Every structure is written in structure tokens, then in C-alpha cells.
Amino acid sequence: MDKKDTTMIRVFLLCVLAGNMPAAGQPLDVCATCHTNATCDDKADGSGKVCNCKYGFVGNGRTFCQDKDECQIGASKICGQQTTCHNTYGSYYCTCLSGYSPSNNMAIFIPNDGTHCQDIDECRITGVCGDGGQCRNLDGSFDCSCRLGYQVFNGVEPFHPRRDEASCRVVDCGQPASVEDTVLLSVTGTTYDSVAVFACDEGFTWKSGDNSSVCGADGLWRGPTIVCEEVDCGSPPAFRDSHMLWNNSSRMGTEVFYKCNPGYHNVGEGNVSICTAAGQWETPSLLCQETLCGSPPIVESTKQVWNGYSTPGSTALYFCKEGFYGNGGHNVSICNENGQWTPTTLSCKEILCGDPPTLPHTGQVWNGSLTPGSTVTYYCKIGFFYNEGHNVSVCTINGSWTKPNIACKAKCGPVPFLANSEVVWHNRSVVIHRCVDGYHSWRGSNMSVCDRSGEWQRATLRCIERKPPITHIFVVKEKCVQWKAEKYKEDTEIYKVTYTGSRDFQKSFHDKRLQSLSSKAEQLELCLNLLPVTNYSISITAVSARFTATTSTNTNLPVPPAPIVYYREFETPVPTLMLRRSVNTLDAISLYQVFVLPVEGILVFDCASPGSPDPLSTSESSAEYITAQINVRNVRTEMNFTVGDGLHYGGFYNAPLENGRDYYVMLRAVSQWKTDLKSTCVLWAKVRGTSYVLKVSSLSAFVSVGLIALVILGGYCFIRFFKKT
Numbered sequence: 107m108d109k110k111d112t113t114m115i116r117v118f119l120l121c122v123l124a125g126n127m128p129a130a131g132q133p134l135d136v137c138a139t140c141h142t143n144a145t146c147d148d149k150a151d152g153s154g155k156v157c158n159c160k161y162g163f164v165g166n167g168r169t170f171c172q173d174k175d176e177c178q179i180g181a182s183k184i185c186g187q188q189t190t191c192h193n194t195y196g197s198y199y200c201t202c203l204s205g206y207s208p209s210n211n212m213a214i215f216i217p218n219d220g221t222h223c224q225d226i227d228e229c230r231i232t233g234v235c236g237d238g239g240q241c242r243n244l245d246g247s248f249d250c251s252c253r254l255g256y257q258v259f260n261g262v263e264p265f266h267p268r269r270d271e272a273s274c275r276v277v278d279c280g281q282p283a284s285v286e287d288t289v290l291l292s293v294t295g296t297t298y299d300s301v302a303v304f305a306c307d308e309g310f311t312w313k314s315g316d317n318s319s320v321c322g323a324d325g326l327w328r329g330p331t332i333v334c335e336e337v338d339c340g341s342p343p344a345f346r347d348s349h350m351l352w353n354n355s356s357r358m359g360t361e362v363f364y365k366c367n368p369g370y371h372n373v374g375e376g377n378v379s380i381c382t383a384a385g386q387w388e389t390p391s392l393l394c395q396e397t398l399c400g401s402p403p404i405v406e407s408t409k410q411v412w413n414g415y416s417t418p419g420s421t422a423l424y425f426c427k428e429g430f431y432g433n434g435g436h437n438v439s440i441c442n443e444n445g446q447w448t449p450t451t452l453s454c455k456e457i458l459c460g461d462p463p464t465l466p467h468t469g470q471v472w473n474g475s476l477t478p479g480s481t482v483t484y485y486c487k488i489g490f491f492y493n494e495g496h497n498v499s500v501c502t503i504n505g506s507w508t509k510p511n512i513a514c515k516a517k518c519g520p521v522p523f524l525a526n527s528e529v530v531w532h533n534r535s536v537v538i539h540r541c542v543d544g545y546h547s548w549r550g551s552n553m554s555v556c557d558r559s560g561e562w563q564r565a566t567l568r569c570i571e572r573k574p575p576i577t578h579i580f581v582v583k584e585k586c587v588q589w590k591a592e593k594y595k596e597d598t599e600i601y602k603v604t605y606t607g608s609r610d611f612q613k614s615f616h617d618k619r620l621q622s623l624s625s626k627a628e629q630l631e632l633c634l635n636l637l638p639v640t641n642y643s644i645s646i647t648a649v650s651a652r653f654t655a656t657t658s659t660n661t662n663l664p665v666p667p668a669p670i671v672y673y674r675e676f677e678t679p680v681p682t683l684m685l686r687r688s689v690n691t692l693d694a695i696s697l698y699q700v701f702v703l704p705v706e707g708i709l710v711f712d713c714a715s716p717g718s719p720d721p722l723s724t725s726e727s728s729a730e731y732i733t734a735q736i737n738v739r740n741v742r743t744e745m746n747f748t749v750g751d752g753l754h755y756g757g758f759y760n761a762p763l764e765n766g767r768d769y770y771v772m773l774r775a776v777s778q779w780k781t782d783l784k785s786t787c788v789l790w791a792k793v794r795g796t797s798y799v800l801k802v803s804s805l806s807a808f809v810s811v812g813l814i815a816l817v818i819l820g821g822y823c824f825i826r827f828f829k830k831t
Contacts, residue, residue, distance in 0.1 A: 228248040286334075407430045482498070517561075537555075640660070668786050
């Protein structure tokens with residue numbers, strides 16, 4: 107650095123010092139020299155101003171004021187007991203240690219308002235020690251121990267549930283152990299204070315002790331002290347006129363058999379005594395009486411020879427009554443030592459002749475008796491006459507009928523013949539006829555009878571060729587069904603016509619109706635009022651004939667109704683138009699198309715025209731084009747549409763309209779079903795861009811708007827321009 111540069115720096119520093127120093131004769135401004143973290147205060151003696159560092163800072167107040175770390179003196183001194191001190195720039199704050207909370211319930215505090223940290227009583231929190239635990243509050247903490255009936259798990263007592271991961275579990279003694287000569291009657295559970303009750307096993311009695319066991323706090327069962335002794339019934343009782351069969355045991359379940367002495371028999375219901383669990387012998391219903399057989403038994407259809415004695419060894423002799431015969435078996439019964447007569451096996455059967463004999467072409471007069479002396483009288487059946495012989499048969503004592511020899515001869519001769527029929531059954535006097543295959547009965551009786559005069563009363567059955575009751579079904583003009591009836595001319599038949607309709611394009615549509623018709627005519631017609639654009643299945647049932655014929659038909663697509671629009675004229679290139687649709691869901695409208703027609707020269711609009719999807723795709727500037735296609739399900743009952751908004755609708759570009767040109771906007775409603783298409787058009791709006799004037803004529807209204815005329819007739823729209831005069 108050369109001498110010139112050094113001189114310039116000195117001059118600069120002098121200028122700076124001169125700017126900070128008061129001019130000669132002016133006092134020094136002390137407050138202007140105070141540090142940013144200092145305040146300018148009056149001196150105590152009033153001699154002027156002095157710079158003092160703010161609270162939380164230390165220094166000379168002018169050249170430096172640095173942060174004071176209040177926490178250096180210790181948290182307990184500045185914040186109080188159980189605290190943590192946090193230094194901040196120019197200040198500090200305090201927080202409580204874990205287990206303590208500030209008395210002002212604030213997360214941080216400065217103790218200048220008397221706030222201090224106080225112990226938190228964790229035991230006030232329900233369930234802090236878990237199930238079975240009891241809480242003890244400590245200074246800044248707590249611990250847990252287990253209540254009676256619970257034991258510490260995964261640690262020792264006392265414990266801290268979060269630090270030690272210990273807990274209390276209920277004492278479980280498990281299933282009570284078995285006790286000799288006893289059975290477990292009931293147990294209330296296996297946890298602390300549960301009770302198990304025992305009883306002496308079968309064959310034992312309760313002598314002493316307690317029969318209950320209790321689950322203790324140490325997890326062990328206490329008791330029972332029950333003592334059971336084996337049952338002893340002692341000697342069994344003795345009964346008169348009897349003796350015992352016994353093995354000399356008196357334990358439970360031992361049996362004693364009693365037997366009557368010779369010359370006696372048991373008339374009671376039992377002869378066994380058993381030693382019971384109560385230590386007593388059951389008393390049998392034994393009763394020994396002297397043996398007597400009484401009167402010998404009566405055997406059906408027999409008589410007996412007996413001397414009147416009923417002591418053992420006495421006998422009775424049996425033989426068959428009159429009108430019966432022996433059919434084998436033993437005919438003697440003997441009184442035995444048990445006081446019972448031995449059964450006799452003698453079998454006596456009644457003498458019966460069986461069914462009387464049958465004779466050809468005869469009937470019988472008989473009361474149904476088969477005993478000897480019964481008679482049967484015979485007579486000739488209808489269609490036969492008595493010729494000779496005896497007509498009575500008698501049941502004899504030998505069990506057989508005498509044979510009659512009556513003879514009956516037929517009267518009527520060969521079976522009668524009916525046209526187109528065959529004989530199903532006959533017995534010379536009665537013939538049953540039926541129609542052969544391909545024919546059916548048409549009134550009259552199907553039975554021919556040979557009367558007493560020997561002549562056939564012929565059946566009146568008529569057999570006619572079988573044809574369906576309903577034929578030649580046609581649907582006329584999509585409204586009426588016609589058919590031909592095959593029946594007897596004088597009969598009235600009831601017809602039930604059921605027709606069910608469905609639509610391919612409307613899955614929820616369902617039309618099912620029933621009409622009835624009663625008529626004697628052979629050619630019938632019934633109008634059904636079928637709905638358009640519907641697939642119908644028609645069933646016609648002849649009730650009496652129980653015959654049903656079915657046909658089907660499809661109704662055509664009608665021209666859709668004209669859309670309800672609000673015609674307006676606009677001078678904006680983006681007009682918004684309104685469409686309103688009827689809530690009637692039976693119309694077959696599938697979609698709406700919006701046509702834009704530039705108004706230039708003479709224009710003829712065909713409502714059935716396919717239209718151009720692009721306004722620039724044709725060389726003729728006046729040709730119409732489709733600017734939007736809208737599905738009917740997106741319309742609901744009302745719709746607003748803005749022409750020329752530059753968006754796409756149904757694959758068609760809604761091109762902006764050119765300023766300075768006139769346009770007509772047409773709305774076409776299209777109905778489509780399968781391959782059939784029909785449509786209706788209305789004039790929706792005119793957009794003015796020039797001075798041309800329009801006159802509109804339609805089927806429903808005339809809108810006078812100038813000297814331009816537009817007419818929609820038969821699906822065509824004619825637009826003509828006239829010059830203004």
C-alpha cells in the first residue's frame with residue numbers, strides 16, 4: 107500500500123469518527139449508542155442517560171449484550187424441585203420430571219407466579235395395575251402388587267407394569283384330585299375360592315369328615331377330609347315255608363334267592379333280595395302257598411271229563427263238541443307240582459263247506475253261512491233264460507255243497523258293431539265299446555246291453571276323427587288375434603287368452619294380461635290392445651277341452667312423438683337451447699341428434715338424412731351437419747344444450763358457429779329397434795348473423811320472424827329465403 111492510499115484511509119476514518127462525535131459545543135447522545143438488546147435508562151442521580159442490557163442479557167449495554175444462561179445455577183434453584191430447566195435466547199422455561207405435573211396444569215412454566223411440580227397420583231387411573239392388581243402411589247412414581255386370589259406373573263412384587271412387564275394372574279388350582287372311595291359331584295371352577303363337592307362312591311357310606319375342597323390362594327386344593335366305609339347289610343331276612351340260596355356275603359349288590367319248600371309254590375311277584383347302597387336288604391314279594399291246581403282250563407270248541415280233584419297228578423280229558431272235528435294234538439291235561447295244569451294241544455275245527463260252487467251265466471241268493479244246512483239258490487243272469495235243472499245247493503255234514511244242475515242260455519246273439527270303434531270287454535249280456543286310435547268319443551253311451559227280450563240295446567257312442575280344439579291362429583293389424591275352433595256346434599266353449607310382452611331395448615319392461623271369451627262360434631277374434639315395439643307370446647286355452655295353443659308376434663316401431671322444445675332466436679354464436687322430455691317411459695326414443703343448417707339460398711332438409719358429422723367435410727357451404735348426438739338416458743325430463751361450445755357429443759364435434767352467418771338449429775328424435783329406424787324433426791332455434799328474416803310453419807305452430815319461410819311436412823323441412831323489400 108503506498109503513501110497516498112494510507113492517507114486516504116486516515117481521512118476516511120476521521121470523517122467517520124467526526125460523524126459519530128458531537129460537534130463542538132453539543133452534548134453526546136448516549137441512547138443512540140445503546141446495544142440492540144439494551145434499554146436507555148435515566149441515571150439514579152439524574153445526571154443523564156445510561157445503557158442497560160435487557161432482562162436475560164449481560165454486558166456493558168453499549169458494545170455488547172449477550173444471552174444469560176439462567177439454567178447454570180441449577181434447575182432446582184431456579185425452577186424448583188423435580189424440574190428440568192431449559193435456556194432460551196434472552197429467557198428460559200421449566201418442565202416437570204416424569205411422575206410430576208405443574209400446579210398450573212401447563213406443559214411449561216416460569217416459577218415467578220408460584221408454579222411448582224407436584225407428584226402425580228397414578229393410582230387414580232382405573233386398571234393401571236391390570237386385572238387383580240392393587241396400586242401404591244410413590245413420590246414421582248407408583249408400584250403394584252397382587253390382590254388375594256392372584257399371583258404375580260413374569261416378575262416379583264412389588265412391580266411396575268410398564269418397566270417390569272409383570273402382571274397379576276388369577277390363581278388356578280387345576281382340576282381337583284380324586285379321593286379314594288369317592289366321586290366328584292360338582293365343581294364351581296378351578297380358580298381361587300372355587301369349591302369341589304365329593305360324595306361316597308357306590309357301595310360306600312359317609313362315616314366322617316368334610317366332603318368339600320376349596321382352591322387356596324397358593325394354587326392348591328384344601329380338603330376334602332371325608333372318610334367312606336364299605337356297605338354291610340348283615341344277614342338276609344328269612345321267610346315262612348321257604349329256604350335261601352346265599353353265598354354268605356353281605357356287601358352291596360349281593361343277591362339272595364328264595365325257594366318255596368316242597369308242597370308249596372310262590373304266588374308272589376319275586377323271589378330275590380339284594381343288598382342296597384343304604385346297607386339294607388330289599389324285601390322280596392315272596393309268598394309260599396300250598397300247591398292246588400284248581401279247575402282245569404276251558405278249551406274252545408271242546409268238552410272235558412274230570413273227577414274234580416286239583417292236587418298234583420290229577421287229570422282232565424278233552425273231546426270236540428258236536429259240529430266240530432278233531433284236527434290232531436294231545437287231549438289230556440295234568441296238575442303239576444307248580445299248581446298249574448299242563449296245556450292240552452287238542453285242535454277242534456268247525457265243519458264248514460267253504461264257498462258254494464259257481465255256475466256259468468248265473469247269480470246266487472245266499473246269506474253267506476258256511477255251516478251244515480245252509481242253502482244257496484241260483485238264477486239266470488240278465489241276457490240268459492232258465493232252460494232246465496235243479497237250482498238249489500245245500501251244505502252237508504261232511505263239509506261239502508250238493509251240486510246244482512241249472513242250465514241258462516243266452517238270448518241276444520252276436521255282439522253289436524259301432525263305426526270306428528272296438529270292443530273292450532263283454533260277457534254275452536253286456537258289451538263295452540271304445541273309439542279306435544285317431545278318433546275320440548262324441549257324446550252317447552259306450553255300453554250295449556242284452557235285455558230280457560233277447561235283443562241288444564245298442565250303444566249310442568259316436569266316434570269322430572280327432573282334431574285339435576284350436577287351429578289357424580293369426581294376429582291381425584298388431585291388435586287382434588283370430589283362431590278356428592274345432593268343437594260340437596251347439597257347445598259353448600270358454601277361452602282364456604294370456605299374452606306376455608317384453609322389449610329388447612328395455613329390460614325392466616314387462617306386460618302380462620289375461621282376457622276371457624265365451625262363444626259357440628267356429629271362427630273367433632279377440633282384440634288385445636298390444637303395445638308397440640314389443641315381443642309378445644300369446645297362449646289360447648280351451649277350458650273344457652283342456653287344450654292350449656301358442657303363437658308369438660312382434661309389434662312394429664311407431665314414429666316417435668315430436669320433441670317438446672322452446673323455439674327461440676339468438677344473436678350470440680353460442681346459444682343455449684332447452685328440451686323437455688315426457689316422463690312416459692313407454693316411448694321407444696333411442697337418441698336425439700342436433701342438426702345445424704347454414705341459412706343461404708333455398709334449403710330442403712330431409713328429416714331422414716344421415717347428416718354429416720363434420721361441418722367442413724362437404725364442399726357445399728350450405729349443407730347441414732350433425733353437431734351433437736345425445737343418448738336418451740342422459741336427457742331425463744329436461745336438458746339444456748349449448749350450440750357451438752367446441753365439445754364432442756356422442757362422437758360428433760359441436761363446432762363453433764361462424765360470426766356473420768345465419769343458422770337454423772333442428773332437433774331430430776330417433777327411435778331404433780333392431781334394424782328399424784324412424785325419426786321426427788322440429789325446428790329448435792335460429793341464430794342471426796345477417797339481416798335475413800325467417801317465417802316458420804310446422805304441424806303445431808307458425809312463428810312469424812320475417813320473410814324467410816320454413817315448413818316441416820312428412821319428415822322434410824323446406825327453407826326458402828326472400829329478399830327484403
